Structure formats: structure tokens, C-alpha cells
Amino acid sequence: MAIINHTSNYYEQVVSDEIRRQLASRVNEPEMDFMADVACVALNRLPPKYYRYEVDMAFYMSPNELYEVKERVTNVVSEAIAFVENHTRPD
Numbered sequence: 439m440a441i442i443n444h445t446s447n448y449y450e451q452v453v454s455d456e457i458r459r460q461l462a463s464r465v466n467e468p469e470m471d472f473m474a475d476v477a478c479v480a481l482n483r484l485p486p487k488y489y490r491y492e493v494d495m496a497f498y499m500s501p502n503e504l505y506e507v508k509e510r511v512t513n514v515v516s517e518a519i520a521f522v523e524n525h526t527r528p529d
Contacts, residue, residue, distance in 0.1 A: 448487040448495050449511065453480045456515040472522060479518035484510065 457476050461468050489495050499507070 475522045476518045480514045
């Protein structure tokens with residue numbers, strides 16, 4: 439039994455959702471490689487927040503903490519998009 443199969447990083451799904459939200463208005467659908475690069479940059483700028491069951495995160499986080507997490511993720515994803523756009527290698 440692998441322990442890693444029983445834990446998750448809270449920020450992974452939140453960052454993924456925020457990337458899609460921020461890129462939704464773009465004319466061309468961003469490539470998966472671009473979005474994965476943005477996710478890596480953003481996740482590396484956030485502290486890990488692991489849980490076993492998703493309900494644990496919702497139960498133990500206060501409304502204020504949830505708001506702070508959303509604000510932090512919004513800012514970090516915006517910065518990560520800009521970083522990846524400015525550091526993309528030409529094909």
C-alpha cells in the first residue's frame with residue numbers, strides 16, 4: 439500500500455480551477471503544457487497543505503482562512519501565468 443495514494447495537496451485542485459478561470463477569456467485555448475507549467479510555478483510558490491479527506495479541509499478552515507486562500511491563489515496564479523509567458527522558449 440502506497441501512502442501517497444491516500445494523501446492530497448489541497449492547493450492542486452484550487453490552483454487548477456483558478457488557472458482555468460483566469461485563462462477562460464482567452465481567444466485560443468491554452469495548451470496543456472502551458473497550463474501545467476503555470477500550475478508548477480504556482481504550486482511551488484504556495485505552502486503545501488495536505489489532507490486525507492476533502493471534508494477535513496472544509497471542516498477545519500475558517501471562512502476567513504478560506505477567503506485568504508482564495509486571494510493568495512488568485513494572486514499566485516496570475517503571477518505564474520505572467521512568469522510562464524515571459525519565460526516560454528520559442529519553438
